[in-house]
Amino acid sequence: MSKIWALTKVMFKAGGAFAGTGGMRRANGRAKKNSPLSLVFVLLILLIAAASLTASYYSEMILAKNGNYMDDFAKVISLVGFIWTFAFTLNFTVSFFFLSTDNDTYLPLPIQPSHIFFARLFATLISAYLVQVVFLLPVFIAYDMIMGVTIFAIVNQFLLFTFNPLISLGLIFIVFLLIAKVFNIQKHRKMVSGIMFAMMFILFIGAGMSTSILGTTDLIDPTTSLPTAEGYQQLANNIAMIVKSTAFLDWFRNPFAFAMQGKDITSLGYAGIYILISIAFLAVSLLLAQLFYSSVIVGSDDKGSKHKSRGVDEEIKLEKPDKTPLMALISKERRTLWRSGIYFSQLILPIFIMVFITLATFVIIIISDSSTAGQSDNIIQTLRQVGGSLTTIDSGAVAFYGAAIAGFFGSTVLVSATAVSREGPNAYLMKVMPVSPQKQIYSKMFEGILLSSIVLGLIILAGIFILNFNWLYSIMLAIICFLNVVMINYAMVLIDLRRPMLHWTNEIIVTKQNLNTFLGMLVGWVAALIYIGLGTIVLLYAGRYSALYSIAIMVAVPVLVIYIFDHHVKKKGDLILSHIE
Numbered sequence: 001m002s003k004i005w006a007l008t009k010v011m012f013k014a015g016g017a018f019a020g021t022g023g024m025r026r027a028n029g030r031a032k033k034n035s036p037l038s039l040v041f042v043l044l045i046l047l048i049a050a051a052s053l054t055a056s057y058y059s060e061m062i063l064a065k066n067g068n069y070m071d072d073f074a075k076v077i078s079l080v081g082f083i084w085t086f087a088f089t090l091n092f093t094v095s096f097f098f099l100s101t102d103n104d105t106y107l108p109l110p111i112q113p114s115h116i117f118f119a120r121l122f123a124t125l126i127s128a129y130l131v132q133v134v135f136l137l138p139v140f141i142a143y144d145m146i147m148g149v150t151i152f153a154i155v156n157q158f159l160l161f162t163f164n165p166l167i168s169l170g171l172i173f174i175v176f177l178l179i180a181k182v183f184n185i186q187k188h189r190k191m192v193s194g195i196m197f198a199m200m201f202i203l204f205i206g207a208g209m210s211t212s213i214l215g216t217t218d219l220i221d222p223t224t225s226l227p228t229a230e231g232y233q234q235l236a237n238n239i240a241m242i243v244k245s246t247a248f249l250d251w252f253r254n255p256f257a258f259a260m261q262g263k264d265i266t267s268l269g270y271a272g273i274y275i276l277i278s279i280a281f282l283a284v285s286l287l288l289a290q291l292f293y294s295s296v297i298v299g300s301d302d303k304g305s306k307h308k309s310r311g312v313d314e315e316i317k318l319e320k321p322d323k324t325p326l327m328a329l330i331s332k333e334r335r336t337l338w339r340s341g342i343y344f345s346q347l348i349l350p351i352f353i354m355v356f357i358t359l360a361t362f363v364i365i366i367i368s369d370s371s372t373a374g375q376s377d378n379i380i381q382t383l384r385q386v387g388g389s390l391t392t393i394d395s396g397a398v399a400f401y402g403a404a405i406a407g408f409f410g411s412t413v414l415v416s417a418t419a420v421s422r423e424g425p426n427a428y429l430m431k432v433m434p435v436s437p438q439k440q441i442y443s444k445m446f447e448g449i450l451l452s453s454i455v456l457g458l459i460i461l462a463g464i465f466i467l468n469f470n471w472l473y474s475i476m477l478a479i480i481c482f483l484n485v486v487m488i489n490y491a492m493v494l495i496d497l498r499r500p501m502l503h504w505t506n507e508i509i510v511t512k513q514n515l516n517t518f519l520g521m522l523v524g525w526v527a528a529l530i531y532i533g534l535g536t537i538v539l540l541y542a543g544r545y546s547a548l549y550s551i552a553i554m555v556a557v558p559v560l561v562i563y564i565f566d567h568h569v570k571k572k573g574d575l576i577l578s579h580i581e
Helices: 002-015 036-066 070-097 113-135 137-147 151-182 186-214 229-245 247-261 266-298 312-318 325-339 341-368 373-390 397-410 421-432 437-466 471-498 507-512 515-541 546-577
Strands: none
Touching: 002 113, 036 070, 036 113, 036 137, 036 229, 070 113, 070 137, 070 151, 070 186, 070 229, 070 247, 113 137, 113 151, 113 266, 137 151, 137 247, 151 247, 151 266, 186 229, 186 341, 229 247, 247 266, 325 341, 325 437, 341 397, 341 437, 341 507, 397 437, 397 471, 397 515, 397 546, 421 507, 421 546, 437 471, 437 546, 471 515, 471 546, 515 546
16 A cells, blocks of 8 residues: 555656645756745645635525525535536546556556556545635535534535545546547547547536526615625526526435535435445446556557657658758747647646636626626627727726736746756757757747737737727737737746756656746746736826826837847857756
């Protein structure tokens, strides 16, 4: 058991919910003592998210109690909690069990395949429990604060928290194990990752829509800030609609909902039903794993595609002979990124997830706040009026807020933050390559700049067509966002160049155990916070024509910083690469 637990800790640090916080590396790639700062940072993020959801659920349950529809509310909120858990467990289960690239590391060692399986099982469960701290525990806390604490509720909620991930993990493992028997997942990791995250998108949308409907009404009494009688009826109807539309899941959610409430001793029976369901999924998973999982990780069942990988000579022939050195380097970086499922999911996909969730939440709020088409038109019209008024010559704050958005979203694309580290032992070629350090840096930050610019461009277009942003102002915002994205990506590359992680055996290590990714995000976040503060000052104290001054400042600052970075690289020349071994 001690071997399994030791292996579990290694896997969890490499790919779990706290990946990268417990085993940071020095610049030379050797392990160093755990980083307390990074661990505290992750814990703080989890606690803030949990506190925020607790407050949200508390306000929604107050309405449910006052509206006498708490039983139906419990059915819906239990389903929402399961969906959030399922979505993240989907990622952990597939990543640990089927997309992991560390089989070649573990199999030659005196480690049994069964030990690898159980270590991955425990690492997945630990990650799932951390997710439940954020998405499920707030449900229990809010419910107990409003309805009171009973011994039955405490026992049941503990049992639900303990056994809930087993259903998700078991179901996902069974499905993907059967798929792996007829389809080589390892050879098609990019495609499987794409399908997996598409499923997560769908689950996020469903959970987000349900959550927004739970406590949303446009019938509010202005004297009490609470819903009117008609408002409570509207909420009750919304909840009843969700319960009816998901009636096919009653077999699952009813035991969870009644056990969570813990009204009397009969609730222990409902908890027992839920536990039996969980154990059944786990038992089937263990049985199938004993029969098939060893062959899957060893690779004896090679049922993959007949497509043959290209050799180096073929790759060289595919390159255009007239391609410049800079364009050739950019093409090489792009192929490396998009061919790796881990690089794609860890470095590129987060920004699309964030934008998708943000836009989906925005649309859901409009829909849920509007019970009729006419009211929806009024809301959209109001937003367009506000958007038009914000992008005028007297509204300089938007320039700073736009730069803040660029800093926030731009820092989620971590391509540049690992650009040098991804070279690994081959990084020494940067020193002998007949291309200047400037052009090498340009090629390494190009993809990050391109992806961030595309996303921010789509956001600005949405502002133009949905919020009626002024065209000229929007063009200036686009320029500001682009310059700030270039500045942030340049800073990321320089950080990674200064302290690269070059000694790694697994792609997940260079992305999730690399402190440079955290430092790169920190650069964007700090810039965003500074811009928000400056924008607030302008909003409160600036007078007429503030947009002219604000835009000038937000263009001049990143241009100056980029010039300083570029001058430093040009002045130092090959010296900036001298420490790479």
